Amino acid sequence: MRVLVLHGPNLNLLGEREPAVYGQATLEEIDARIGERARALGAELRTFQSNHEGALIDRLHAERRWADGVLFNPGALTHYAWSLRDAVAAVALPCIEVHLSDVSKREPWRRTSVLADVRMALCAGLGLDSYLEALELLLEIAPGPERDAEATVALLTERLAHPEERGVLAHELAQILRRSGRFQWVGLYDVGMEEVEVRGWSGPGPPTHPRFARTEGLTGAAIASRRPLVVQDVRTDPRHLPTLEGTRAEAIFPIVAPSEVLGTVDVESANAQAFTADRVRWLERCVDALAPFWGAGGT
Numbered sequence: 001m002r003v004l005v006l007h008g009p010n011l012n013l014l015g016e017r018e019p020a021v022y023g024q025a026t027l028e029e030i031d032a033r034i035g036e037r038a039r040a041l042g043a044e045l046r047t048f049q050s051n052h053e054g055a056l057i058d059r060l061h062a063e064r065r066w067a068d069g070v071l072f073n074p075g076a077l078t079h080y081a082w083s084l085r086d087a088v089a090a091v092a093l094p095c096i097e098v099h100l101s102d103v104s105k106r107e108p109w110r111r112t113s114v115l116a117d118v119r120m121a122l123c124a125g126l127g128l129d130s131y132l133e134a135l136e137l138l139l140e141i142a143p144g145p146e147r148d149a150e151a152t153v154a155l156l157t158e159r160l161a162h163p164e165e166r167g168v169l170a171h172e173l174a175q176i177l178r179r180s181g182r183f184q185w186v187g188l189y190d191v192g193m194e195e196v197e198v199r200g201w202s203g204p205g206p207p208t209h210p211r212f213a214r215t216e217g218l219t220g221a222a223i224a225s226r227r228p229l230v231v232q233d234v235r236t237d238p239r240h241l242p243t244l245e246g247t248r249a250e251a252i253f254p255i256v257a258p259s260e261v262l263g264t265v266d267v268e269s270a271n272a273q274a275f276t277a278d279r280v281r282w283l284e285r286c287v288d289a290l291a292p293f294w295g296a297g298g299t
């Protein structure tokens with residue numbers, strides 16, 4: 001993936017500019033760190049800084065066919081330069097807005113962002129790490145699911161047509177969903193009268209809680225509401241019951257038979273804000289195709 005990083009006015013003075021607010025790192029150091037991370041993740045990077053609104057727009061236009069996505073810190077232009085919003089809309093590239101400082105906790109005028117309705121996500125308040133978090137998030141969400149929903153549904157349906165031992169089948173279904181959608185972890189759970197129990201999972205490790213009360217955690221809340229539950233940053237939700245270290249965003253999809261919840265699908269990402277509306281719709285279609293796994297009454 002090719003990523004364009006745009007820095008706006010005054011960011012060329014990072015290091016000496018208000019270090020208590022923006023940190024000690026210079027722009028060169030920041031670009032070098034983003035570059036290192038991009039190389040490690042197999043992405044290509046181009047970076048550009050300007051103190052001029054038009055120059056940022058020109059560069060975005062010039063790179064629009066090269067880039068697959070944009071990390072954009074427009075500096076103070078964020079708060080009033082509407083032509084930047086139109087430029088991002090015009091090139092129609094996935095864009096993540098980045099700020100070193102937490103603009104929501106500073107002067108009220110910094111709370112307006114011209115990019116608010118055209119960006120995919122906002123990473124702010126972490127200093128240099130805002131850029132690194134934004135890069136990782138962009139690489140996960142920008143290309144959309146690796147396979148389109150129809151192709152994934154076809155794979156799941158095909159696998160379901162050849163049932164074998166339930167644990168093996170659950171593992172393989174979870175694996176198809178995880179790989180096709182580029183998620184960090186996927187688990188299929190059976191929901192009983194009292195307890196929820198993992199049937200199969202795919203990801204870097206087993207769930208910390210393979211079995212828990214059906215009222216507990218985010219899963220408990222999704223079961224009670226019978227609706228999908230998406231939490232974009234689990235650190236802000238006290239109901240979160242950690243499944244895997246490093247999870248930042250989680251989505252739970254209950255499988256509802258006419259009168260009861262038979263199972264759940266738990267999908268986890270290492271990146272906060274990873275569940276864009278498109279990806280949730282994609283997941284809903286795929287999870288619907290998984291319903292026969294529970295419908296067969298194999299719990």
Ligand code: DQA
Nearest residue numbers: 010074075076099100101110
């Ligand atoms: C900034 C926040 C803006 O409000 C400010 O004008 C900047 C830097 C940041 O990265 O925190 O120049 O974009």
